[in-house]
Amino acid sequence: xQEATFLILTxxxxxxxxxxxxxxxxxxxxxxxxxxxxxxxxxxxDRLRTDELIAVDREEIVDNRLRRYYRLxxxxxxxxxxxxxxxxxxAAAALSRLKPAGGTT
Amino acid sequence: xxxxxxxxxxxxxxxxxYPRAFRREHADExxxxxxxxxxxxxxxPRLAESADLVWSALKMRLRxxxxxxxxxxWTDALALFSLVAPLFLLLLDVLVVALPYRLPNVTSFxxxxxxxARHPEIGGLSLLNVPLFDITVGCGVIVAVLVLLGLRWIPLxxxxxxxxxxxxxxxxIPWIPYxxxxxxxxxxxxAAAALIASPGPRRGRQLANWRYGVVLLVAAAAVQVSTLMYxxxxxxWLFLAPTTSRVTIYLVGxxxxxxxxxxxxxxxxxxxxxxxxxxxxxxPYALQxxxxxxxxxxxxxxxxxxxxxxxxxLPPVLFACGTVLAAVTPRRSRLLPS
Numbered sequence: 001x002q003e004a005t006f007l008i009l010t011x012x013x014x015x016x017x018x019x020x021x022x023x024x025x026x027x028x029x030x031x032x033x034x035x036x037x038x039x040x041x042x043x044x045x046d047r048l049r050t051d052e053l054i055a056v057d058r059e060e061i062v063d064n065r066l067r068r069y070y071r072l073x074x075x076x077x078x079x080x081x082x083x084x085x086x087x088x089x090x091a092a093a094a095l096s097r098l099k100p101a102g103g104t105t
Numbered sequence: 106x107x108x109x110x111x112x113x114x115x116x117x118x119x120x121x122x123y124p125r126a127f128r129r130e131h132a133d134e135x136x137x138x139x140x141x142x143x144x145x146x147x148x149x150p151r152l153a154e155s156a157d158l159v160w161s162a163l164k165m166r167l168r169x170x171x172x173x174x175x176x177x178x179w180t181d182a183l184a185l186f187s188l189v190a191p192l193f194l195l196l197l198d199v200l201v202v203a204l205p206y207r208l209p210n211v212t213s214f215x216x217x218x219x220x221x222a223r224h225p226e227i228g229g230l231s232l233l234n235v236p237l238f239d240i241t242v243g244c245g246v247i248v249a250v251l252v253l254l255g256l257r258w259i260p261l262x263x264x265x266x267x268x269x270x271x272x273x274x275x276x277x278i279p280w281i282p283y284x285x286x287x288x289x290x291x292x293x294x295x296a297a298a299a300l301i302a303s304p305g306p307r308r309g310r311q312l313a314n315w316r317y318g319v320v321l322l323v324a325a326a327a328v329q330v331s332t333l334m335y336x337x338x339x340x341x342w343l344f345l346a347p348t349t350s351r352v353t354i355y356l357v358g359x360x361x362x363x364x365x366x367x368x369x370x371x372x373x374x375x376x377x378x379x380x381x382x383x384x385x386x387x388x389p390y391a392l393q394x395x396x397x398x399x400x401x402x403x404x405x406x407x408x409x410x411x412x413x414x415x416x417x418x419l420p421p422v423l424f425a426c427g428t429v430l431a432a433v434t435p436r437r438s439r440l441l442p443s
Contacts, residue, residue, distance in 0.1 A: 019138040037154060038138045039161030042131055046165065065137035 001083050007034055008044055009053065009072065009080040016057035016071040019045075045070060053079055112143060115150040122162035181312055182378030183299040188309030189321055189379070190296035190386075191248040191260070194289055196325040198242050201285060204329055205229025237274055241267065241289075255307035261300045264293045285332060292386045294422060299382070316373045320366050324383065327362035330355055 004026075011017055011025035022045075023036045036044075048054045053076035057069040072080065116139045120132050139154070150158075232238045244267040251260040271290045300306070333355050370380050 019134060020141040023138065023142065037157040038135050038142070039154075039157040039159075041138070042135055043161040043164055046127070046131075062137075065140070066133040067137060068131075068134045 001079075004034065004036060004040065005044055005048065006080070006083055006087075008036075008041070008048065009076060009083075012054060012070060012072045013077070013080060016069040018060075018067040018069050022070070048076070052076075109140075111148055112150065113140065116140070116158075119150055119155055119158040120162075122159050122166075124162075124166050127165055178376060178378050180303055181308070182376045182382060183303030184305060184308035185312050185317070185376055185379045186309070186382045187257075187296055187299035187303055188252050188306040188313055189317060190292050190299070191245065191252050191264075193321050193325060193383075194292055195242075195245050195249050196322060197285060197288070197328055198245055200325055200329040201332070202230060202232055204333070205231075241270065244270070245289075252306040253310070255305070255310060257300050257305040257307075260306075261297055264297050264300075268293045268297075285328075288328065288386060295382060295386060298426070312376070316369070317375060317379075320370050320373070320375060323362055323366040323369065327359050327366060328387070330362060331359035 007026040007029055008022055010029055011022045017025060019038070019041060023038075023041060027035050045054065049056075052073055054070045055073050057071040059069070060067045113136065116136055117132075120128060120135060123132070139150075244263055248260045248263050248267070251263065268290050271286055271293075303309075367380070369375075370377075
């Protein structure tokens, strides 16, 4: 799973969000390192909808502009959980191997 | 206000690069996101934003319809073509082997008679003893299996090898009908474009059904019969015997089969753009028949000069390029309303 995809799913893990909300949330989650652009975001959202990992939650009109909110589907939650567990296991393995090397110096 | 509307217009123009179905569903939403992210006083889309939108739109066009996308006939036709074209060529190979054309006996021309004694027929089972033909059919089988599996890029590579092979050595195999050689190259050129510019054979597999198979089989039979006709009328056999009745029978048979294929396709409401793509691949026959009907002696298919080859391959090359361009460029006339 690409990092941008992982971050978008993570942004939606706490509840439904609209496009601009996802962009700001992803920036916050990544500590400002990942700044999604609109084109990239909507390509990813389209693909995630095709894969049924997210779905449209609701639509609102704010200041005469359309806001569409997206939410994780059960399949999306499972996929995100599996990916997070995989990354956590990888990170744990890396850290456990680095620790003895650091400790012997 | 003027600045804001100018920026909005700029964004709308960029969103015009997206497929129509996607624009209808998401344009206003993306525009809202873009306007929310634009700093105060920004007058035009920034370069990075523009590049991101255009690049994303191109990717979306190449990927085909998404969850909200309508079924697009051209995209679907290309996806179907990327699946059925290799199967169609394989059918033709089978028919060439199954339905050989036996050349007339010759006694007055010793050299011709000698050659005919060794290979009395065009096509037929003896083709399987020609390693070059086996390699070609092998490539065809590999491509067909790969597209059936829904793969896109590996069959594209095999097709490229196959086309180069056809062009390089195909002409040196006299027992493979020339029309089939040219048809194979033309179909592969278009199929390559379809693989690049469509969602690919995986999408084609979703759309295909047994009716397409029936129409393809009848169309392949029409091609094979017209190939027999071509071989019955082409030099050097032209001077051997009057084969007018045989040519007429083949012509009627070929046209009849083609008509049946078209009628079935219309009755079953198959994708008409797919039929157009298939029709385009038959242009070498049209060219040859046009020459023959005007009394010309030029044998475009049998003895192609560089000029002939240009005439024969330029249309599918241009069509292939046009297909890819049409898939990735925006339709200016369908820009979003402001």
